[in-house]
Amino acid sequence: MAERGAARELVASIGREFEEFDLPADRPEPDGPLGWPGYDEQRVRAAARSGADESVLCGRARVGRRQAVLIAFDFGFLGGSVGTAAGARIVHAFEQARELRLPVISLVASGGSRMQEGILALAQLQAIARACLLTRQQRIPHVTVLRDPTTGGMWAALSAAADVVLASPEAAVAFGGSRVRDPGATGEAFTAEGKLADGQVDRIVDDAELPEVLARLVELLHPRRLVRTPEPADVPESLTGAQLPGSGWEAVRRARSPRRPRAGDYLARYATSRFHISGDRCGGVDPGMICGFGDRAGRTVAFAAQTGTANTPAGFRTAARLIRLADRLGIPVLTLVDTPGAANDEAAERAGIGPAIAEVFTAVAEARVPITTLVVGEGGSGGALSLAAPERTWITPDAYFAVIAPESAAAILKRDPSEVPDLAGWLRLRPQDLVALGFARDIAR
Structure with missing residues (x-):
């Protein structure tokens, strides 16, 4: 098994004193709600390869001088896809942000909803969109970082709803992933640079400057700084x-x-x-x-x-x-x-x-x-x-x-x-x- 997941490595590069939130009590069912053959074994193999127990890691950390809630995706775990367990973690993270009055930083790398959990995975988009809305209504900012790739529901329901949208250079960003859209649909429109040119991204930020940029945004937009x-x-x-x-x-x-x-x-x-x-x-x-x-x-x-x-x-x-x-x-x-x-x-x-x-x-x-x-x-x-x-x-x-x-x-x-x-x-x-x-x-x- 890998010693440390990519999401933990990313969180460690951005924030200090990371504390993971308690996990929701419900454990995923064997082979999920659809009884998809071999799905339980797929999750075990994904955990062994990635060093993560799910596609998202959620907690709070000190980003610069102030604390923030971090939601970090691990693409190595089933393509960063979101099922019921991952969706519950994301919703819980937004709940914690409202309770603690901390800004949210979502670090997204996801292929979308998890196919092996069917419509219940897709329904997580509604729950996540509502969590984003409730957090906006509490005057709490949300900054997202589009990493490679960010496609499907996590672009539409989570990242596109953020107040500030950052992106990694040359990241694939699109609603339709490369395997499901028209084979002829290629080009800059499906990249972070294309989204910047089309007014959907605020700034392209490479990994080296990301910690400083996020620290500056957290400082400027932190709810405890504002009246x-x-x-x-x-x-x-x-x-x-x-x-x-x-x-x-x-x-x-x-x-x-x-x-x-x-x-x-x-x-x-x-x-x-x-x-x-x-x-x-x-x-x-x-x-x-x-x-x-x-x-x-x-x-x-x-x-x-x-x-x-x-x-x-x-x-x-x-x-x-x-x-x-x-x-x-x-x-x-x-x-x-x-x-x-x-x-x-x-x-x-x-x-x-x-x-x-x-x-x-x-x-x-x-x-x-x-x-x-x-x-x-x-x-x-x-x-x-x-x-x-x-x-x-x-x-x-x-x-x-x-x-x-x-x-x-x-x-x-x-x-x-x-x-x-x-x-x-x-x-x-x-x-x-x-x-x-x-x-x-x-x-x-």
């Missing part, structure tokens, strides 16, 4: 001079200057130990929307920041995802506004730009945690307004906010392009105008 009614995120200091623009057109030109500080500059100054989330979970990624969590003077702040581009539906859905997650966990939010306007090409329309912007408006309106907004560049119409917190919006001296860009206003009014600077003045879009009109609370200095 139910957090104070608002403080307003970042302006990274430019305090001189205000003399005209509306000057305000527009300053906001469009390539030399102006961008969202990345503000975030680097504002928060340390940042972790970015990526993707809208339904097929898209927008690099022009930076979302994640960071440490601000000892407390966690979530951020959604535009980078000066015309955001796509994927960008707005990612921002909505970030705001909803922060609201559930009790984390204050900082939004940085900087966009000439939402993308308005055919691709954006087909991908649902209107509904995507509506998601952000709704997420901001529903949020119980405070949202603080700083306009750091262009504030172009509804694509910018969706991220702006009502009554908690500040603006820098080199930014503007307008119902529409001056050039578009000229086109709508059928004015000559030479009149664009005058229209910029009539729109009253300067920082001082926005404060006078009551849209912005003040100018950041």
Whole structure:
């Protein structure tokens, strides 16, 4: 028999002081609930080969400075498949996470439900999905790591439901395993890299950096670090001079200057130990929307920041995802506004730009945690307004906010392009105008 299972080796590489949870009392029946011929012997051989007594190992350990619940799969035990005993262990681990108020880390390598236990194995997906839901409702975060391979029900019911999804390089990740899907269905779409490109994974993390990444996430998202009614995120200091623009057109030109500080500059100054989330979970990624969590003077702040581009539906859905997650966990939010306007090409329309912007408006309106907004560049119409917190919006001296860009206003009014600077003045879009009109609370200095 192997001296130590792969799951124990993995847990030991990630956490210290691991304590395995007590096992559920029920012992698997000989040959399982279906009486599958030779199944009992299969389990014995799997245990001898893998050094594990089941496909999952569950317990708690210290990950970095704080404790977390770990659910680790051993693919060497019948392909990491989940039957009734493994399902009961996973559900029990989530119960322990709720009782102890500890974040959950699931380290998944599984081929799916265990065929030899039939429908009762498949039904574990419902039990696991409910366990995930109850844990979310208790404001406890779940981080998953997709290892090679992660297919079938454990991808759909466990990992895809997690708050943050990490993946091992080149891991096979798909709902249909390689032996059961269409033989012609191959390619990047069935890999961790493909899932990252399609907005279903937040980050690819190799084994060497995994302990540090998980420790950072546990520290940022640990329930005992967060409070139910957090104070608002403080307003970042302006990274430019305090001189205000003399005209509306000057305000527009300053906001469009390539030399102006961008969202990345503000975030680097504002928060340390940042972790970015990526993707809208339904097929898209927008690099022009930076979302994640960071440490601000000892407390966690979530951020959604535009980078000066015309955001796509994927960008707005990612921002909505970030705001909803922060609201559930009790984390204050900082939004940085900087966009000439939402993308308005055919691709954006087909991908649902209107509904995507509506998601952000709704997420901001529903949020119980405070949202603080700083306009750091262009504030172009509804694509910018969706991220702006009502009554908690500040603006820098080199930014503007307008119902529409001056050039578009000229086109709508059928004015000559030479009149664009005058229209910029009539729109009253300067920082001082926005404060006078009551849209912005003040100018950041």
